[in-house]
Amino acid sequence: MRNDPKTSRPLSVPAHRLSRLGRLGSMTAGIAGNMAVNGAAQLGRGQRPTLRGLMLTPANMTRVADQLAKMRGAAMKMGQLISMDTGDVLPPELSQIMARLRDDAHYMPPAQLKKVLNTQWPTDWLAQFKSFDVRPIAAASIGQVHRAQLRDGRDLAIKVQYPGVADSIDSDVANVGALMRMSGLLPKGFDLGPYLAEARNQLHQETDYAREAGQLTRFGDLLEDDTRFVVPRCHADWSTPQILSMDFVTGVPVESILDQPQQVRDRVAADLIDLTLQELFVFGHMQTDPNFANYQYDQGTGRIILLDFGAAQAISAQTARNYAHLISAGLRDDVDAMSQAARDIGFLTAQTADDHRDRILMMMRTVFAALGHASRYDFSDRSMSRQMQAEGVALAEAGFVPPPLPIEVLLLQRKFGGVFLLAARLGAQVDVMALIHKRLPPNPEVGTKSG
Numbered sequence: 001m002r003n004d005p006k007t008s009r010p011l012s013v014p015a016h017r018l019s020r021l022g023r024l025g026s027m028t029a030g031i032a033g034n035m036a037v038n039g040a041a042q043l044g045r046g047q048r049p050t051l052r053g054l055m056l057t058p059a060n061m062t063r064v065a066d067q068l069a070k071m072r073g074a075a076m077k078m079g080q081l082i083s084m085d086t087g088d089v090l091p092p093e094l095s096q097i098m099a100r101l102r103d104d105a106h107y108m109p110p111a112q113l114k115k116v117l118n119t120q121w122p123t124d125w126l127a128q129f130k131s132f133d134v135r136p137i138a139a140a141s142i143g144q145v146h147r148a149q150l151r152d153g154r155d156l157a158i159k160v161q162y163p164g165v166a167d168s169i170d171s172d173v174a175n176v177g178a179l180m181r182m183s184g185l186l187p188k189g190f191d192l193g194p195y196l197a198e199a200r201n202q203l204h205q206e207t208d209y210a211r212e213a214g215q216l217t218r219f220g221d222l223l224e225d226d227t228r229f230v231v232p233r234c235h236a237d238w239s240t241p242q243i244l245s246m247d248f249v250t251g252v253p254v255e256s257i258l259d260q261p262q263q264v265r266d267r268v269a270a271d272l273i274d275l276t277l278q279e280l281f282v283f284g285h286m287q288t289d290p291n292f293a294n295y296q297y298d299q300g301t302g303r304i305i306l307l308d309f310g311a312a313q314a315i316s317a318q319t320a321r322n323y324a325h326l327i328s329a330g331l332r333d334d335v336d337a338m339s340q341a342a343r344d345i346g347f348l349t350a351q352t353a354d355d356h357r358d359r360i361l362m363m364m365r366t367v368f369a370a371l372g373h374a375s376r377y378d379f380s381d382r383s384m385s386r387q388m389q390a391e392g393v394a395l396a397e398a399g400f401v402p403p404p405l406p407i408e409v410l411l412l413q414r415k416f417g418g419v420f421l422l423a424a425r426l427g428a429q430v431d432v433m434a435l436i437h438k439r440l441p442p443n444p445e446v447g448t449k450s451g
Contacts, residue, residue, distance in 0.1 A: 206310035251296030269428030277439035290418020
């Protein structure tokens with residue numbers, strides 16, 4: 001999470017379901033109005049408008065981004081996920097509009113903040129603080145973070161959940177789902193329902209700060225001997241289900257190291273890729289939210305600061321084994337074994353048409369070939385991602401409808417894609433194959449290190 005004072009401002013969070021529903025309804029009505037006007041204009045020019053073309057205009061995307069940023073909560077969170085997953089699907093100007101949801105968030109005004117704190121902490125809480133900065137140092141979809149110092153000397157970062165976001169998850173997800181269906185981005189025949197249900201479950205977990213406190217402690221224990229990373233300590237005496245207090249750690253956004261030497265950027269990207277492989281194959285536990293704001297860089301020590309463990313969860317040994325089988329088969333270019341592993345994971349089913357299956361396996365072989373082509377993979381070379389995008393579009397046009405995937409697999413794919421995007425943003429060059437060989441289990445029985 002981060003906060004830009006140029007674009008962020010204090011703005012009360014709509015805490016009641018009716019007010020949130022009204023805002024989404026107003027946004028949808030405004031979009032429909034824009035679509036009607038633009039459609040009529042195109043017909044007047046002798047053009048044949050498409051639903052997708054009418055929906056994905058800069059005016060409509062700006063309206064969506066602005067309204068979701070004001071609402072925060074599950075609505076904004078889903079907008080962030082959509083913006084991260086669009087890749088090259090949207091034109092650059094529309095991607096930039098939606099990307100604002102990853103970087104900017106309004107924050108609660110002091111009066112609303114104080115009301116939340118008063119409901120969570122003892123009545124005399126303020127007397128125990130030496131200082132408490134009411135302007136947040138970061139604000140995002142579910143909560144905002146404040147720096148404070150206790151009279152006992154502790155320097156804290158205190159994450160405060162926005163009021164009403166937990167109670168509004170179900171309605172927010174349903175309404176954003178309706179907006180996604182309207183967008184024309186979904187493949188014909190694609191069943192969005194199971195994914196929305198899993199999104200609701202995931203968001204309910206992320207709003208449970210007591211659960212996140214446990215995950216923060218777990219990862220602190222898992223990485224306590226790894227000098228590459230810093231995990232802030234949780235302070236349980238000032239934490240509640242809606243407030244998470246932890247060490248304040250100084251760092252800069254990880255993207256800001258673009259001006260650092262190539263070797264520094266390469267090391268940061270390699271460390272995060274290695275951590276992802278450890279989470280899957282060693283820990284059996286993964287922080288599944290790859291939002292760039294969850295990583296900071298300590299310029300003094302060169303260590304990576306890991307933040308926000310609301311989306312951390314256990315990864316089953318079977319899922320880890322399935323991925324181990326897929327990667328091992330890919331390294332050997334064993335197409336039959338890749339096909340079986342892809343079916344075990346859920347990428348393919350018995351109903352997948354032969355030509356669709358062959359295209360998907362070809363895409364997988366392309367990825368493994370690119371990673372092993374040189375000793376160091378150049379993430380700044382976007383040719384592979386553009387090729388994958390073109391193949392994905394061709395698959396959709398050929399009638400392929402992705403089968404429903406388990407939430408565990410969806411979260412893993414989201415993490416892999418996010419780490420790839422971050423490495424590309426850093427222009428990193430990494431010996432990915434060496435990292436894979438280092439962490440890939442030597443046999444199908446994947447062990448886990450419990451935390």
